[in-house]
Amino acid sequence: MYLLYSILLALWLVASAPLWIWQRVRHGKHQGLRQRLGAVPGRVHSAGGKVIWVHAVSVGEVLAITALVQELKMRYAEHRIVVSTVTETGQQLARQRFGVDSVFYFPLDFAFAVRKYVGALRPDMVVVAETEFWPNFLRVAKHSGARIAVVNARISDRSFPGYRRVRPLLKRVLENVDIFLAQSEADRGRLIAIGAAAERVRVSGNLKFDLAPKASPALIGRVRKALDAGNAGPLLVCGSSVEGEESLLVDAFRQVSAKYSDAVMVLAPRHPERFSQVARLLETSGMKFWERSQWKDEPLAGGIFLLDSIGELAAMYELADVAFVGGSLVPRGGHNILEPARAGIATLVGPYTENFRDIVNLFLRGTAVRVVTKDALTGTFLELLNNERARVELGQRAAEIFAANSGAKEQTVAALDELLRDRDAASEIGREAAPVAGSRRV
Numbered sequence: 259m260y261l262l263y264s265i266l267l268a269l270w271l272v273a274s275a276p277l278w279i280w281q282r283v284r285h286g287k288h289q290g291l292r293q294r295l296g297a298v299p300g301r302v303h304s305a306g307g308k309v310i311w312v313h314a315v316s317v318g319e320v321l322a323i324t325a326l327v328q329e330l331k332m333r334y335a336e337h338r339i340v341v342s343t344v345t346e347t348g349q350q351l352a353r354q355r356f357g358v359d360s361v362f363y364f365p366l367d368f369a370f371a372v373r374k375y376v377g378a379l380r381p382d383m384v385v386v387a388e389t390e391f392w393p394n395f396l397r398v399a400k401h402s403g404a405r406i407a408v409v410n411a412r413i414s415d416r417s418f419p420g421y422r423r424v425r426p427l428l429k430r431v432l433e434n435v436d437i438f439l440a441q442s443e444a445d446r447g448r449l450i451a452i453g454a455a456a457e458r459v460r461v462s463g464n465l466k467f468d469l470a471p472k473a474s475p476a477l478i479g480r481v482r483k484a485l486d487a488g489n490a491g492p493l494l495v496c497g498s499s500v501e502g503e504e505s506l507l508v509d510a511f512r513q514v515s516a517k518y519s520d521a522v523m524v525l526a527p528r529h530p531e532r533f534s535q536v537a538r539l540l541e542t543s544g545m546k547f548w549e550r551s552q553w554k555d556e557p558l559a560g561g562i563f564l565l566d567s568i569g570e571l572a573a574m575y576e577l578a579d580v581a582f583v584g585g586s587l588v589p590r591g592g593h594n595i596l597e598p599a600r601a602g603i604a605t606l607v608g609p610y611t612e613n614f615r616d617i618v619n620l621f622l623r624g625t626a627v628r629v630v631t632k633d634a635l636t637g638t639f640l641e642l643l644n645n646e647r648a649r650v651e652l653g654q655r656a657a658e659i660f661a662a663n664s665g666a667k668e669q670t671v672a673a674l675d676e677l678l679r680d681r682d683a684a685s686e687i688g689r690e691a692a693p694v695a696g697s698r699r700v
């Protein structure tokens with residue numbers, strides 16, 4: 259099975275090579291390709307000592323595991339905690355949060371590439387965020403003696419049917435995992451349905467509710483001062499927008515501006531490679547706008563602030579009167595609503611939120627988020643801006659639900675601690691059972 263899988267992976271890599279090259283030329287993407295092909299960075303090679311390897315695919319997973327990594331560093335001071343990512347945006351954020359020396363690109367799932375990293379790091383434990391079921395990686399890591407945990411595990415509506423179709427093969431892969439910590443009972447059921455052993459699957463909650471409050475970037479103070487200087491208001495913060503949404507948001511803001519001439523909208527595209535594309539859209543819209551990368555602290559009022567940066571959106575929500583979380587007005591599955599919820603901000607999403615179904619449904623049951631269609635977007639913005647009481651209460655309910663659902667980090671750390679102690683105990687038994695050099699068995 260593994261040989262066939264590796265052959266298919268190699269064919270995919272060859273077939274997709276032109277796209278990778280094009281993306282690198284156009285957007286500067288895949289700067290970590292050498293690392294992904296097995297070139298272990300010197301800073302990783304030379305470290306030595308005990309290691310816990312945490313893997314997080316992109317920005318969302320890095321945000322989810324931040325508090326967990328911080329806890330692991332405090333609890334296991336004798337271990338070095340290293341973090342791998344797949345995407346460049348995830349890599350940038352991980353480096354900001356955990357330091358360059360502890361962060362690297364995850365290798366492509368070829369046995370030769372994976373072995374180089376496992377050999378260089380020799381991890382005691384591998385912690386995988388959400389649903390990264392890479393067959394060669396899990397097999398090689400397991401054979402090295404590492405304990406393997408999948409934390410914050412979730413199986414999306416989109417991926418579940420595909421996983422079920424390959425259950426007989428996937429079951430063999432999942433046997434390498436010592437414990438799955440699922441976000442919800444629904445996710446636990448799905449993990450078992452695709453081949454995970456029931457006794458290895460627990461529900462620990464969603465780590466994204468345990469995001470540690472982070473000091474606001476210096477930008478936030480500057481923006482607040484510029485809004486005051488411009489006597490601006492109200493403020494809409496529209497985050498994680500994707501292609502097809504920005505034009506809808508600009509049109510909605512145009513109508514908001516007709517009533518609130520000093521209103522400001524912060525627009526934060528999800529993908530950095532689209533920053534210039536969105537800037538061109540704003541140029542042709544006729545609306546006044548500022549690019550965060552070019553902004554010189556002039557007063558803000560009556561226009562759009564393009565947040566063409568990484569790592570500043572979460573804090574920016576704190577300034578909002580109303581927030582919109584993108585990837586949801588068009589069929590992209592939505593993005594995480596927890597950052598504005600934590601800040602107690604009235605939040606809107608579109609109808610396409612299947613990637614975060616459990617979180618969105620939880621907030622919907624508590625009347626703590628509003629779902630809008632393209633046609634209802636402008637009207638709902640205006641409704642909430644016109645009704646301060648409804649707006650404030652919507653945000654308060656969101657903050658209460660966020661606070662009530664924290665605690666996943668503690669359950670996750672307890673399970674990982676048990677797993678690591680299990681490994682240490684097994685290693686000690688192995689050492690005691692091994693014959694002393696030069697001795698004879700009787």
